[in-house]
Amino acid sequence: MNYSAFHEKYKESSLFGRYITLKHIEPLLTKFQVQIVGHSVLGKPIYQYKTGTGPIKILMWSQMHGNESTTTKALFDFINLLNADGELGKKMRSEFTFCLLPMLNPDGASAYTRENANTVDLNRDAQNQSQPESRVLRQVFEAFQPHYCYNLHDQRTIFGVADTGNPATVSFLAPAYNEARDINEVRTKAIKVIVAMNKVLQQLIPNQVGRFDDSFNINCVGDTFQYLNVPTILFEAGHFQHDYQRETTRKYIFIALLAGIQFLSNTDIVGNEIQYYLEIPQNKVVFYDFVYKNVKINYDGIEKIINFAAQFKEVLTKDAVTFEARIAQIEQLENYFGHVVIDAKGARYRDDADGFPKIDQKADFYLGESMKIVNGSISNHNMV
Structure with missing residues (x-):
């Protein structure tokens, strides 16, 4: 499959650069049947878009941190593919049901801050659920009952792939579900998807894929959802050479999304690929x-x-x-x-x-x- 050609075909050209807010995505959402599932601290709507009729349910959310917009761009590229009349879009809609929250923290997006309007990091609020945005995500999670969760983020240019001298353009994590960082059946399912995505990316950006630190923190959303027995995958969109607008990186996030869905579509999740996951070099501040x-x-x-x-x-x-x-x-x-x-x-x-x-x-x-x-x-x- 020519993944780059697919991205060129379905790239949402109206979204560009690092500053992506509700005013940028709301005109796109008018094309679809969306639902407002809650509001931010400042009263901005939080949108949910559902598509597909398949038995495998996947929940994705982006811009939990308001200044992390690359995955939002890639998510809209992916939405364009999902809604296309081509064979691939139809196949994905028939095999999966997607629930997408393309901007969980609209106040932070507008202010270009990591935190929400109450200066709370939503990715450290999974237990307290002190913020309306955190409660929206949990309510959607519980109502949708996903089989997989995709937690979509950006990471800073400081991260490299171990000591290789290469930037960590894309990084993944199957979060821990306990302090011991054990690997159970649920976490293994997330690991297998990551391995499949990494295999594709290594053909396109060799040695530029990292593995994020898996220290356990139950206050983090991914750790909590993994603890609640739902395989959860953390995506980190990082730096590609000279790509400070993250337009090249968005392509590789799109490709990862597509490769992971294809894996779930074509593969019965059996066997053991844990070692392949552990061989992905760890992110390092270098x-x-x-x-x-x-x-x-x-x-x-x-x-x-x-x-x-x-x-x-x-x-x-x-x-x-x-x-x-x-x-x-x-x-x-x-x-x-x-x-x-x-x-x-x-x-x-x-x-x-x-x-x-x-x-x-x-x-x-x-x-x-x-x-x-x-x-x-x-x-x-x-x-x-």
């Missing part, structure tokens, strides 16, 4: 957005060569997310990689302040007499 090497500084009259790093901060500005590079680490970078690496080759660091980099300072500076760094990157303009 990346900065920029690493600058061999930079000469003068500190208290002493010249020395240092390495330092900068990281983008995502800032909501006039309904768009901008990326502001700031100095994040000085020295002690031996075990880290950069998505962009700039070798100063001994050129002297200069800036408009103290003449040496400082933590949280904007990454605007000079390297020698010919290189100007603006917002982390080498400027296209010649220095004057």
Whole structure:
């Protein structure tokens, strides 16, 4: 199957970039019969879309964290496929019933924050259910009684695939259901779907798939649903090289969704593939957005060569997310990689302040007499 061609065909072109809110998805939802199943803290609607008549029931939700929008884009790409008149769409609708919550945290989406309007992380509220959004998700879960749950998230650019030097473009987790992190029949079902998705992704983005940490936290939704005996899969949409808008990553999330559904459609869930799951390298915090090497500084009259790093901060500005590079680490970078690496080759660091980099300072500076760094990157303009 040409997965990339399928995505190109069904990609929802009206959704682009990192800032995705209700105003972006509501015009799309008018095409379908949707239900408002609750409201956010600020009274925004939480929509449910159900489709299909098949016996296998799958619950998916995205933007539980408001600033994690990549999987929402991929989910709408997947919805377009589900509703297509082609053979594949019809087959999926006949074999599965899908219940989709495409934006669980609309207040956080609007503010571009992880938390909801009460500054609560909904993915740590599974037990207390102190927030209306948390209660909506649990009510839908209990009413729908899914056979599988897909918990759709983004992860930061800091994550790599172990120590390979590759970004973790997609990561998965079959959450633990107890402190011992035992693997029972329920968790094994989730693991098998992950293994099937990983096999497909390895053909497209080899060594760029990670396995998320499975430390048990019953307050997390995935851990709770796994504890309640429903196989649950955590998706983490991460960084692909130079893809800060996550448009390439959305494609691989779409492909993972499709590959996992095909596996459930074509395979009786038997056998043991736990070892294949455990062989997926674990996510590790090993990346900065920029690493600058061999930079000469003068500190208290002493010249020395240092390495330092900068990281983008995502800032909501006039309904768009901008990326502001700031100095994040000085020295002690031996075990880290950069998505962009700039070798100063001994050129002297200069800036408009103290003449040496400082933590949280904007990454605007000079390297020698010919290189100007603006917002982390080498400027296209010649220095004057």
